[in-house]
Amino acid sequence: MESKMGTMEAIERLRNMPEIEYAEPNWIYQHTAVSNDPYFESGQLWGMSAGGNLNGSRAAEAWAANKTGSNTVYIGIIDEGYMYMHEDLAANAGVNPGEVAGNGMDDDGNGLIDDVYGWDFEGNNNTVFDGVGDDHGTHVAGSIGAVGGNDKGVVGVVWNVKMLNAKFLGSRGGTTANAIKSVDYFTDLKTRHGLNLVATNNSWGGGGYSQGLKDAIDRAGAADILFIAAAGNSGTNNDASASYPSGYTSENIIAVASITSTGGLSSFSQYGATTVDLGAPGSAIWSTVPATSGKGKNATIISSYASYNGTSMATPHVAGAAALYASLNPGADALQIKNAIMSSTTPTASLAGKTVTGGRLNVSGF
Numbered sequence: 001m002e003s004k005m006g007t008m009e010a011i012e013r014l015r016n017m018p019e020i021e022y023a024e025p026n027w028i029y030q031h032t033a034v035s036n037d038p039y040f041e042s043g044q045l046w047g048m049s050a051g052g053n054l055n056g057s058r059a060a061e062a063w064a065a066n067k068t069g070s071n072t073v074y075i076g077i078i079d080e081g082y083m084y085m086h087e088d089l090a091a092n093a094g095v096n097p098g099e100v101a102g103n104g105m106d107d108d109g110n111g112l113i114d115d116v117y118g119w120d121f122e123g124n125n126n127t128v129f130d131g132v133g134d135d136h137g138t139h140v141a142g143s144i145g146a147v148g149g150n151d152k153g154v155v156g157v158v159w160n161v162k163m164l165n166a167k168f169l170g171s172r173g174g175t176t177a178n179a180i181k182s183v184d185y186f187t188d189l190k191t192r193h194g195l196n197l198v199a200t201n202n203s204w205g206g207g208g209y210s211q212g213l214k215d216a217i218d219r220a221g222a223a224d225i226l227f228i229a230a231a232g233n234s235g236t237n238n239d240a241s242a243s244y245p246s247g248y249t250s251e252n253i254i255a256v257a258s259i260t261s262t263g264g265l266s267s268f269s270q271y272g273a274t275t276v277d278l279g280a281p282g283s284a285i286w287s288t289v290p291a292t293s294g295k296g297k298n299a300t301i302i303s304s305y306a307s308y309n310g311t312s313m314a315t316p317h318v319a320g321a322a323a324l325y326a327s328l329n330p331g332a333d334a335l336q337i338k339n340a341i342m343s344s345t346t347p348t349a350s351l352a353g354k355t356v357t358g359g360r361l362n363v364s365g366f
């Protein structure tokens with residue numbers, strides 16, 4: 001029987017029939033994702049919009065609509081090492097699918113032996129995590145993809161993602177040559193293994209223009225990899241005094257300024273009406289870090305949490321947004337993901353005339 005009646009109208013008619021005992025809709029229940037992670041529940045994770053803070057990324061609204069990312073999406077972290085065995089990161093640690101762990105061979109033929117979690121270009125070895133000095137990289141990883149809903153620690157913009165690591169920053173910083181190798185490492189991984197790597201997170205900057213680095217970023221762009229970069233922490237105008245790598249003209253770059261929990265431009269944040277794309281949470285950001293327990297030969301590395309400030313902290317919120325969008329739109333290319341992030345920003349007074357979009361990150365509509 002064909003009926004043009006709506007469901008509720010049909011139910012009402014059935015209810016009025018004496019032989020019908022009861023009629024009601026067969027509701028379809030959606031499992032909604034609500035974070036039980038302590039730093040979210042306490043309201044400290046304002047960047048995820050804990051406590052309903054609308055200056056945050058509004059990731060919590062995406063989670064409530066069951067949008068929590070996918071473990072088929074990869075993000076490359078170009079930074080220090082990150083603590084991939086951290087209690088709140090391990091489930092989202094990516095591995096190079098072409099490499100067999102610990103067999104002493106370069107299985108995938110990229111010239112690097114046992115590059116399982118990534119590669120340490122600074123130390124030229126496969127131990128990407130080298131201890132408590134790798135706190136910055138670990139903090140970045142947590143804002144992208146700390147595990148959500150595990151009743152532990154913090155939560156990233158995406159609960160599910162795979163993060164790989166190219167370490168080029170050491171205690172003395174990093175070199176342009178190793179930055180280029182790091183960018184090309186991920187481009188090659190995607191090209192070689194068909195890895196669904198949608199973006200690299202680049203919470204670093206400094207130094208002058210490098211044609212070699214720009215060319216590497218363009219090679220990443222040709223492979224549909226976004227290069228999401230920090231605007232810098234000197235409080236200056238990048239339109240007047242260029243800052244790299246966020247300031248290269250490559251289309252696949254998203255340059256990120258930092259905002260506070262009240263929506264202001266963070267005092268340290270660099271900006272630029274034509275060179276910085278949007279703002280994202282970067283002040284008082286809680287995330288994952290390694291810590292030391294015990295002393296001397298009894299010292300061990302443990303999972304911990306800390307609050308940091310910087311455009312370095314804003315950038316991974318946007319990288320997490322790229323992973324979230326890619327998980328929901330598997331066919332989207334790099335520029336479509338960038339456009340989705342840019343066009344969904346919320347207009348923000350402190351960013352008007354200081355960024356390309358004049359707005360802050362908002363993933364609630366993804």
Ligand SMILES: [Ca+2]
Nearest residue numbers: 106108110112
């Ligand atoms: Ca290899």
Ligand SMILES: [Ca+2]
Nearest residue numbers: 120123127130
């Ligand atoms: Ca190492």
Ligand SMILES: [Ca+2]
Nearest residue numbers: 037147152154
């Ligand atoms: Ca967690």
